[in-house]
Amino acid sequence: MGGAYSKISEQDLDLYQKCTFFTRNEIIAVHKLWIELNAKAGNNKAESLSHTAICEWEGLHANPFRKRICQVFSKDMDATEMGFVDFLDMLSVFSEAAPREVKAEYAFRIYDYDNDLFLGQRDLKHVLQKLTAYDQAKTVGAKNNAWTKVDVDDIVRNVIEEADVDGDQRISLIEFQHVISRSPDFVRTFQIRFR
Incomplete structure (x- = not known):
């Protein structure tokens, strides 16, 4: 599991921290979740994750707006997948620290x-x-x-x-x-x- 965390460079961690409401440790936890969701979906590349897989995740599956949330946070509203940065942005906005x-x-x-x-x-x-x-x-x-x-x-x-x-x-x-x-x-x- 430790190898999955090393995929985020220090430079990316710094950038993500500046662009989100997360601490470095929270970004690493989101990345760990991203890797786990990709593994569960059978996606080895981990570059993107289907909206379906995200909607099935326990943190979102009970939300009646889950599909719309994925649309809004995806770069392309018509997309059916979301990249890590979009996923990170989504969780950042829904975090306690977001104003x-x-x-x-x-x-x-x-x-x-x-x-x-x-x-x-x-x-x-x-x-x-x-x-x-x-x-x-x-x-x-x-x-x-x-x-x-x-x-x-x-x-x-x-x-x-x-x-x-x-x-x-x-x-x-x-x-x-x-x-x-x-x-x-x-x-x-x-x-x-x-x-």
């Missing part, structure tokens, strides 16, 4: 499904589908406590009404950051543990 502003910017990008730099009704409905039983309600009918389309439309309308300061019926990054600033739990919940 609220950085976390908010990436949360916004994750929720902006149509990539138009605003959270509109369709984006918010998509977010609710990921967070609730709304998907189930659409396919099998409203049973038990599943939300109906009317419930979702009401929630989306209320969220936009609450957050939309300029009245354009969509939420900008600045408006989103303002909402997040009033949520003390946001930083704590926007984390991925990797060890």
Whole structure:
């Protein structure tokens, strides 16, 4: 196992430390995880890892946004693989040390499904589908406590009404950051543990 760690040069460690919110030891731990995930996926090169393999990793598999997270942190949004630097950036943003502003910017990008730099009704409905039983309600009918389309439309309308300061019926990054600033739990919940 020790040989896997030596693949990160001192120069790269210094660069990664300057470009992330990680210490040197945390970078080495992320690299160890990277090597382990590649081995588990049967990937000997360790240059890239499929989004599928990353989504199956225990640190991400329960997150309803796991696929979208991989898209946002990949250099190419249409890619199906992620390189080590992108993986390191992803875990850095989700670390305890990342500031609220950085976390908010990436949360916004994750929720902006149509990539138009605003959270509109369709984006918010998509977010609710990921967070609730709304998907189930659409396919099998409203049973038990599943939300109906009317419930979702009401929630989306209320969220936009609450957050939309300029009245354009969509939420900008600045408006989103303002909402997040009033949520003390946001930083704590926007984390991925990797060890």
